[in-house]
Amino acid sequence: MEKHLSALPVAADFLHRLNVAGIVDEVCPGGASTHLTHGQVIKVLLANRLTSRARLVRVRNWARTWAVEEVFGITADVLNDDRWPAPWTPSPPGLKVIAGTVGPRAITEFGIDVFRLHWDMTSMSVHGALPAGDQDEQNPLIARNGHPKDRRLDLK
Secondary structure: OOOOOOOOHHHHHHHHOOOHHHHHHHHOOOOOHHHHHHHHHHHEEEEHHHOOOOOOHHHHHHHHEOOHHHHOOOOOOHHHHHOOOOOOOOHHHHHHHHHHHHHHHHHHHOOOOOOOOOOOOOOOOOOOOOOOOOOOOOOOOOOOOOOOOOOOOOOO
């Protein structure tokens, strides 16, 4: 049977070097009921997002057509849709622990120069017509009205 490989081995190596499975398993212990830990499942799901961006339903079908078993040692049959998201979802503090552990590990593991790194978490969306008479075509003036679509009311 022919399977897709693409960048799956590269994604697997990155996720292994970052110890994503180990970090997730520390924050969300358990989950070995189907012979996989939560960390192993998250590692495969991240590889999915990094390589093929398939929808996170019917992951078993994706795993059958991609070399998931050959790269991760995980058979497609154990990757059923019952594995996510509710049973393993960490609390908001747990998510902060995961992000706060994986991020610095990536910086050190891959030698990322963060001297000029700026991560702006704000979002903005604009819609509607601007009045043509008062606007500069190159630099339109946008007034704040309404609410952010992502519900981040803590941001201006």
